[in-house]
Amino acid sequence: MPELPDVEGFRRTLASCAQGHRVERAEVADPGVLRGVTAQRLKRELKGRRFAAPRRHGKWLIAPTDGPTVVLHFGMTGRLVCGAESEPVGRFERVAFDLDDGHRLGYEDQRKLQGVWLAATDADLDAILGEQGPDALSLDRADLDRLLAGRRGGVKATLTDQSVVAGLGNLLGDEILWRARIHPQRPVNTLTGAERDRLHTATREVLRASVRAGRVPDEPDWLTGRRDAPDPHCPRCDRPLSRARITGRTTLWCPHCQENRPG
DNA sequence: TCGCTTGTTGATGG
DNA sequence: GCCATCAACAAGCG
Numbered sequence: 001m002p003e004l005p006d007v008e009g010f011r012r013t014l015a016s017c018a019q020g021h022r023v024e025r026a027e028v029a030d031p032g033v034l035r036g037v038t039a040q041r042l043k044r045e046l047k048g049r050r051f052a053a054p055r056r057h058g059k060w061l062i063a064p065t066d067g068p069t070v071v072l073h074f075g076m077t078g079r080l081v082c083g084a085e086s087e088p089v090g091r092f093e094r095v096a097f098d099l100d101d102g103h104r105l106g107y108e109d110q111r112k113l114q115g116v117w118l119a120a121t122d123a124d125l126d127a128i129l130g131e132q133g134p135d136a137l138s139l140d141r142a143d144l145d146r147l148l149a150g151r152r153g154g155v156k157a158t159l160t161d162q163s164v165v166a167g168l169g170n171l172l173g174d175e176i177l178w179r180a181r182i183h184p185q186r187p188v189n190t191l192t193g194a195e196r197d198r199l200h201t202a203t204r205e206v207l208r209a210s211v212r213a214g215r216v217p218d219e220p221d222w223l224t225g226r227r228d229a230p231d232p233h234c235p236r237c238d239r240p241l242s243r244a245r246i247t248g249r250t251t252l253w254c255p256h257c258q259e260n261r262p263g
Numbered sequence: 264t265c266g267c268t269t270g271t272t273g274a275t276g277g
Numbered sequence: 278g279c280c281a282t283c284a285a286c287a288a289g290c291g
Binding site: 032 | 278279280281282283286287288289
């Protein structure tokens with residue numbers, strides 16, 4: 001589930017739950033989510049450390065402490081939960097931090113596609129995140145032109161490539177392109193100025209609403225709200241939507257509203 | 264049993 | 278260098 005809006009919600013969870021608090025104990029229920037760090041070292045290096053203000057880049061959550069920095073990625077099924085230490089832990093809790101005020105911050109993930117890293121330095125952090133484009137939330141109109149210049153791939157593949165723009169996943173990609181009325185397979189080098197305007201506006205609008213909701217809304221006036229219908233129809237024109245596998249992901253679009261040629 | 268799933272990475276070939 | 282495709286990672290669901 002986690003795309004930019006979900007991770008932004010996790011950032012807020014971490015800030016309200018853990019910022020300014022000390023880790024009394026780090027627990028590792030499943031070392032299968034640890035990346036480049038052993039359970040022993042994670043526990044040792046975080047014990048007694050105090051969480052500072054967390055930040056987010058794309059789908060990455062970066063949680064500095066007064067010691068090392070905890071780096072989290074949520075894959076397709078991860079989430080971050082805060083509760084009282086006395087509450088029962090979730091079935092998929094893999095790592096948890098017991099804090100000095102009795103709260104517990106839990107990293108839960110059913111599928112373990114991504115996980116938890118520990119960075120000692122800025123160089124470590126850069127190596128963990130890899131090449132990241134600018135965060136989608138701070139993308140201005142000129143950035144978009146710069147990013148698309150010289151590329152010739154399909155617009156959806158480009159938009160959801162984290163090294164081009166960070167934070168957009170499969171659902172957001174489809175939602176933004178539907179709102180901008182651009183076909184997902186349009187080569188980016190054929191987009192007109194008017195289309196890039198629409199793309200930028202749609203990105204801002206979709207992200208603003210999604211971040212507020214803490215997820216990509218699945219309301220009926222959103223494309224995402226129609227995804228799981230057996231015979232989905234376009235929220236805008238009510239004609240049948242198309243569904244196909246594009247660059248390895250299930251893609252939903254309206255063949256009537258989303259033009260596959262400049263326009 | 265098979266196919267499907269909102270994440271990323273790396274190999275391969277054009 | 279860019280791009281598309283595929284396999285792999287892991288676990289659950291229908």
